[in-house]
Amino acid sequence: MADGFNQEEGDSENRIHIMNDEGQIVSKRMVENHFTIPEPDSEDGRSGINKQPEEWLPITQSRKGNSWTATFHLLCSGIGTQTLSLPLAFVYLGWFWGILCLCVAFVWQLYTIGLLVSLHESVPGTRYSRYLQLSIAAFGVKLGKVMAIFPVLYLAGGTCVMFIIAGGGTMKLFYQLMCDDCSSKHPLTTTEWFLVFICLTILLSLFCPNLHSVSLVSLFGAIMAVGYCTTLWVMMVAKGKVDGAVYDPSKVVASDAGRARSTLNALAIIALAFRGHNVVLEIQGTLPSTPNRSSAKSMLKGVRASYLIIAMCFFPVAIVGYWAFGNKIPVNGGMLTAISTNIHHNASKPVLGMIYVQVVLSCVSAFQIYSMVIYDNLEHAYVSRTSHECPKLVRMGIRIFFGGMTFFISVVFPFLPSLALLVGGFALHLTFGYPCLMWIVMKRQPTSIRWWFTLGLGCLGLGLSVLVIVSGVWNLVCRGLDANFFHPR
Structure with missing residues (x-):
């Protein structure tokens, strides 16, 4: 009797009670989905199986961060060479619309960062320390993976490739600047500079x-990134305007179609200047969280501090750069190309050399943050298969493999920066669209004004991503493509 009672009590946890048409309560057994964890073969395996897999992976292995470290990560990942193209957007938009669009984009992406930070611990006892995890929690396993896994990995890997092209190319510029009178008859090729750069990052x-x-x-x-932005605009103020600078957007292009295309290009340049949203949750995952103090408080401090500094870099570079060069900003390379050509002979070698070094070191440092997303996914695949932590030798192999892969892509497709609008548009929704959509799905407050506002913002973010892709395709059709496969210049 006692055994029957215990069996019935155990089964009751897997039963559901419903009322039939006659008013009687009927108990039915629920179907269970079983997931079996394989038995470890050794004593070490039995002790290791109790350790949380989160503690084995690079993103969440250590949660000893604070608001200072979050600020450093956000600054390093948020400022890049794409900032130096902001004056080009002003060439197409002019003073008023350029400043207005830059302000709107800055506030918009800052709002989506706040949404991501708030969603990190939106479920009590659960931390979404990866963009993919939050996407799955919001949209379900299948849809969440479809919507996030490719854009997240594509953006992280693609950004690392861009770092190699920008960093390696700038190393070559530095060598040419400092060693133009050197006796070497065999200077390094651009491919070899790419190799030097990736070896530094892997090491x-x-x-x-x-x-x-x-x-x-x-x-x-972060110091390097803020340094070259500040040095650039201060140097431009000291040098003054370039002769013949014009500030009239109507004189840049004559046709209506050309003006429409240039406007789309300007919006795309401004939108793509803001980056790092795909690593915000990962950065917050390094912060500790307790019942008395959630990680969101420390993270928000880091966001406020870092984006105040980012604003102090973006706006002066955009405004002063446009003031100094007007419509003479180069289409490719932005301010970095401008200082290497227009005022090369008027600026001192030490100043230009310092800017080049700062750009290279900034790229090397930011590479470590974005590549960590790839390392985390590859190590997660290893842990899922073996139920063991990644050995040091495997981790080393993963880093060398990824470095070699990105180096190969940068050599095969060295013209990717000229396709920045097209390739960047495919992941732009991670910044302006997805955070809004994930928030409205997880909050479910349709009666709230903020809910409807965020929904509209999310739809606009998806639309902006489409417009940027259209702009990239339009540029490709009008300008063509100098596809120098395997021949970096």
């Missing part, structure tokens, strides 16, 4: 097993 990554361990590197990279 540095071997000493950074997890995202928190990159904190000092991020601090250094």
Whole structure:
């Protein structure tokens, strides 16, 4: 009798009670989905199986960060060479619309960062420390993976490729600047400079097993990024305007179709200047969280501090750059190309050399943050298959493999920067669209004004992504493509 009672009590946890048409309560057994964890073969395996897999992966291995480290990561990942193209957007939009669009984009992306930070611990006891995890929680397993896994990995890997092209190319510029009178008859080719750059990043990554361990590197990279932005606009103020600078957008293009295309290009340049949203949740995942103090408080401090500094970089570069060069801003390369050509002979070598070095070191540092997303996914695949932590040798192999892969892509497709609008548009919704849509799905407050506002913002974000892709395709049709496969210049 007792055994029957115990069996019935155990089964009751898997039963559901419903009322039939006659008013009687009927108990039915629920169908269970079983997931079996394989038995470890050794005593070490039995002790390791109890350890949380989150503690094995690079993103969440260490949660000892604070608002300072979050600020360093956000600054290092948020400022890049794309900032130097902002004056080009003003060439197409003019003063008023250029400043207005830049302000709107800045506030918009800052709002979506706030949404991501608030969703990190939106479910009590659960932390979404990866963009993909939050997407799955919001849209379900199948749809969440379809909507996020490709854009997240594509953006992280593609950004690393862009770092190689920008960093390696700038190293070549630095060498040419400092060694134009050198006696070497065999200077390094651009491909070899790419190789030097990726070797530096791989070597540095071997000493950074997890995202928190990159904190000092991020601090250094943030100083370099803020440094070259500040040095550039201060130098332009000191040098003054370029002769013949014009500030009339109507004189840049004559036809209506050309003006429409240039306007789309300007919006795309401004939108793509803001980056790093695909690593915001990962950065917050390095912060500790307790019942008394959630990670959101420390993260929001880091967001406020970092984006105040980012604004102090973006707006002066855009405004002063346009003031100094007007419509003479180069289409490819932005301010970095401008200072290498227009005022090359008027600026001192040490100043230009310092800017080049800062750009290279900033790219090397930011590479560590974005590549950590790829390392985390590859190590997660290993842990899922073996139920063991990644050995150091495997981690080293993953970093060398990814570095070699990105180097190969940068050599095969060295013209990717000329397709920045097209390739960037495919992941732009991660910044302006998806955070809004994930928030409205998880909050479910249709009666709230903020809910409807965020829904509209999310739809606009998806539309903006489509417009940027259209702009990239339109440019490709009008300008063509100099596809120098395997021949970086």
